[in-house]
Amino acid sequence: MSNARMRSPLGRALGLGSAKDGVEAWWRERVWAVALAPLTVWLTVSILMRADKGYAAVVAWLKMPVTTTLMTLLLVALFHHIAFGLQVVIEDYVHSRIKIPVLVGMRLGCLALGVAGLVAILKIALGA
Amino acid sequence: MIIRSSDEVPRTTVLKRFPVPRNFGVDAASRINRGRTWPAPRGATRIKRFDVYRYDPESGQNPRIDTYQVDLDDCGPMVLDVLIWIKNTVDPSLTFRRSCREGVCGSCAMNIDGTNWLACTKFNADLATPATIYPLANMRIIKDLVPDLTHLFAQHRLVEPWLRSKSPEPERERLQSPQERAQLDGLYECILCFCCTSGCPSHWWNGDRFLGPAVLLQATRWLVDSRDEATGERLDDLEDPFRLYRCHTILNCTRTCPKGLNRGKAIADVKKMPIERRS
Amino acid sequence: MTRAPSDRQRPLSPNIQIYRPQLTSVLSIGNRITGIALSAYAVALVIWLVAAAAGPDAYAAVDAFIGSWVGRIVLFGGTFCLFFHFCGGIRHLVWDAGYGFSLRAIYASGWAVVAASIALTALTYVVGAILAGYGP
Structure with a gap:
């Protein structure tokens, strides 16, 4: 829009018009945040209680079905929350043409990290 | 410290501005230079320093900060009074918008000591020394304290x-319950x-x-x-x-x-x- | 409709360079910075899980880093970021629900976030020390 100097002020303000969408992303952002909050408390308390216990104890803890379930939920909620959060940050500060590639890369990164975490959880849980 | 209403002035200031360089991320035309100092008139009794953002589109030069030594005993209690005093007695070229001088027209909005407020309802007594006066933040500037809105x-x-209605226009006012x-x-x-x-x-x-x-x-x-x-x-x-x-x-x-x-x-x-x- | 005035040469008045830091904006930026930092800690969480899945040797290497001085400082920073972002996040959720918008509530909840994140960080380390046997 840098060479839109002859465009009327209203035309510039209108831009490409309303997306007639946005509540969906806003709402999901909140739902994932609400889901993440108790899981974060659980993880913090669990790690605190198992600090300095060593490999065997940690793996035994991770093998418990409750742990596997909650850790899976946590990873899913966490990386959704991160993806939504970083998307807003990137949209706020990146205004050049690299914005879209950066957004895509960020989301793929979140997906990859989340899946890696889930695979690790399952591998421990199934004892492979 | 708890702020209860927007007109409350904080009693303590930890940071007057964010720790970024004054011309951080600013394009070449917007960089601010040091301007000149306007001394107080002879016989001034109570002097306060005001640093004011200046920009003259006809000079071809960048914006600058001018320093004015204001005689508070010779002008009214509000920031707008100071600006009018400067324009009348020191520097007639200082440009700003003002109209009602009582907080109902919204013309004299500017950045005073780092926050936006109306110059006509801001007391000089509440300002830091030196006081800083900029135009509304993040605006294209027409001249001095006049932003392009x-x-x-x-x-x-x-x-x-404005009211958008689809019902046929009524014979009388459109009614509304209290x-x-x-x-x-x-x-x-x-x-x-x-x-x-x-x-x-x-x-x-x-x-x-x-x-x-x-x-x-x-x-x-x-x-x-x-x-x-x-x-x-x-x-x-x-x-x-x-x-x-x-x-x-x-x-x-x-x-x-x-x-x-x-x-x-x-x-x-x-x-x-x-x-x-x-x- | 009037034509757009040419604003090509008009300077932009300063914004963040001069605007006074207030509890409102400082906590907002704080929430954002801690959020970005916590994204890095999420990566660390995944590394920790992958190491645990890979076996005792890989886990021992990660554990050694966590136990080092650098690791401890990083973990301490992460703990504070977590509680700050957590408390700030709850404050935001309450706002999103439509409550706590009076200036008084905005400032009270803001200071509460600061106090709670410091207190929870301290509490975590005290409890951790007691559980590890350093306590009374």
Whole structure:
């Protein structure tokens, strides 16, 4: 829009018009945040209680079905929350043409990290 | 420290401004230079220093900060009185907007000691020394303290701030119950000084698309008006990741409103309206 | 409709360079910075899980880093970021629900976030020390 100097002020303000969408992303952002909050408390308390216990104890803890379930939920909620959060940050500060590639890369990164975490959880849980 | 209303002046200041260089991330034409110093007139009895942003479009030079030694015993109690005193007795070229001098017209909005307020309702006694006066933040500057508000008024025009009705025009006034009328309290009083929008970081980074608190407050005012029949269309036009949802509830708007209006609350209510009509 | 005035040469008045830091904006930026930092800690969480899945040797290497001085400082920073972002996040959720918008509530909840994140960080380390046997 840098060479839109002859465009009327209203035309510039209108831009490409309303997306007639946005509540969906806003709402999901909140739902994932609400889901993440108790899981974060659980993880913090669990790690605190198992600090300095060593490999065997940690793996035994991770093998418990409750742990596997909650850790899976946590990873899913966490990386959704991160993806939504970083998307807003990137949209706020990146205004050049690299914005879209950066957004895509960020989301793929979140997906990859989340899946890696889930695979690790399952591998421990199934004892492979 | 707890702030109870927007006109409260903080008693302690930890940081006067964010720890970034003065010309951080600023384009070449906007870099600010040191200007000249205007000494107090002979016989001045109570002198206070004011650092004021100056820009003369005809000079071809960058903006600068001029320093004025103001005789407080020779002028009125408000910042606007100081500006008028400077213009009358020291430097007639100083340019600023003013009209009502009592906080109802919104012309003299500017950045005073780091926050946006109306010069006519800000006491000199509440200012730091030296006091700093800039135009409204993040605006294209026409001259000195006069910002170009064209884009903001275009954004205001965008939300169609007038009654839109589909029923045939009635013979008499469109009636409203006292309760329905009360819905407009806290919304209609806005004087469009744009202190809030100019103080909103989200509008700094995305002002081309984000409508900003002043305009969103006006959009709310028409969304909740019982006489308006275009609520759905208005919501369609607002529901956008940038126009509305770029508000991150920073709430600088509520902190800086010279009329004490709660812009944050109004915008939060609008954000939820599209959910109500979906589920 | 009037034509757009040419604003090509008009300077932009300063924004973040001069605007006074207030509890509102400082906590907002704080929430954002801690959020970005916590994204890095999420990567660390995944590394920790992958190491645990890979076996005792890989886990021992990660554990050694966590036990080092650098690791401890990083973990302490992460603990504070977590509680700050957590408390700030709850404050935001309450706002999103439509409550707590009076200036008084905005400032009270803001200071509460600061106090709670410091207190919870301290509490975590005290409890951790007691559980590890350093306590009374």
